[in-house]
Amino acid sequence: MQVTKTVEATRSLVKQWKREGKTIGLVPTMGFLHEGHASLIRKCREENxxxxxxxxxxxTQFGPNEDLEAYPRDFERDCALCEKMGADLIFNPQPEEMYQDPCAYVSIHTLSDTLCGKTRPIHFKGVCTVVSKLFHIAAPxxxxxxxKDAQQLAIIRKMVRDLNFDVEIVxxxxxxxxxGLxxxxxxxxxxxxxxxxxLCLSRAVKRGQEVIRTGCESEAVLKEMRAxxxxxxxxxxxxxxxxDALTMQPVERVEKDVLVAMAVYIGVIIGCIAQYTVMPLAA
Structure with a gap:
């Protein structure tokens, strides 16, 4: 497994692999990897x-009062997990490598106006910008x-369609x-x-699934989950x-597959624990 710190070194390897006719899969992360990330790397390994x-x-996806400095980091542990899962390359740049007095950003409207985007107005601009850069650098x-980050996934998929990125989002x-957490x-x-x-989060998810099985007003689901x-x-x-799982816009009645999303602060931690679930109606 190789580690690169610069855009130039990463692109050089990618170009070499492309010349050899190899397919490339990318798993974008913010480090401090766990089994959730491992499952992404494992799936990527199977398909590329x-x-x-x-x-x-x-x-760029952290607001002024958010936890950028406190965000957990352990690069040695990350390397060990990536190597165990069969990764070929870890791209680990510093902020100054990715951003040099930037003036250009990628924004998305409507889908970023609800849920996490409502209280974190710059978050998804930062996400779209860095993911766009990674797509250009790694050419996956x-x-x-x-x-789990369902709004982010919907936004990335829409960005890829709108900007004609030649990449499949999985x-x-x-x-x-x-x-259950x-x-x-x-x-x-x-x-x-x-x-x-x-654990009240996973209990709320379970309760929402019970309420939603036969179809109901959205307010009935929200009332039970909030309780x-x-x-x-x-x-x-x-x-x-x-x-709606595609548009991220509120729906009044559950009549098809929907996304029930929640973000909850636990104690006095900075930030929120967000847990999402797609709740299909029973057949």
Missing amino acids: DIVVVSDFVNP DKAYFGQ GCPIVREAD AKSSRNTYLNDEERKAA VIEAEPLARVDYVSVV
Whole structure:
């Protein structure tokens, strides 16, 4: 497994692999990798000749009061996981390698106006910009993203269609802990009491699935899910919403597959733990 720190070195390797006729898969990450990331790398390994993992905490998607400096980092651990999963290359640039007095950014409208985008107005501009850059640098045939960040996945797919990127976007299922909590790098912020309290999220998902099976008004789902979360004293709801899984716009009645998304603060951690689920109607 190789490690590159510069755009030039990464492009040089990619061009060599392309000349050899090899297919390239990209797994974009912000590091501090866990089993959720491992599942993306594993899927990428199955479907491509070359696996490239980007390991970069992207500053442009963090707001002024968000946790950029506190975001967990452990590059040696990341390398060990990537090598175990069969990655061929880790691209690990510094911020100054990716951004030199930038004036050009990639923004997306409508899809970024709801859910996490409502309270984090610059977040998805940063995400779209860095992902666009990674697509240009690594020139992947396929790129792999987790369904846990469902709004991000929908936005990336729309950006790829609108800007004619020649890359296939592959969404991969949520990976959860044994007790149901979705795996997240930010879970490390939680102390033991907060970690236990965070289970209200998976309980709320389960309750929402029970309510939604036969079709209902969206408000009925939200009421039941909020009740589960608000019963936990350490939890504070940022949002719980029922939206169209493609447009990210609210829907009043559940009559087809929808995305039920929520972001919840647990205790006093900076940021939020977001857990998403696509809830299909029962046949």
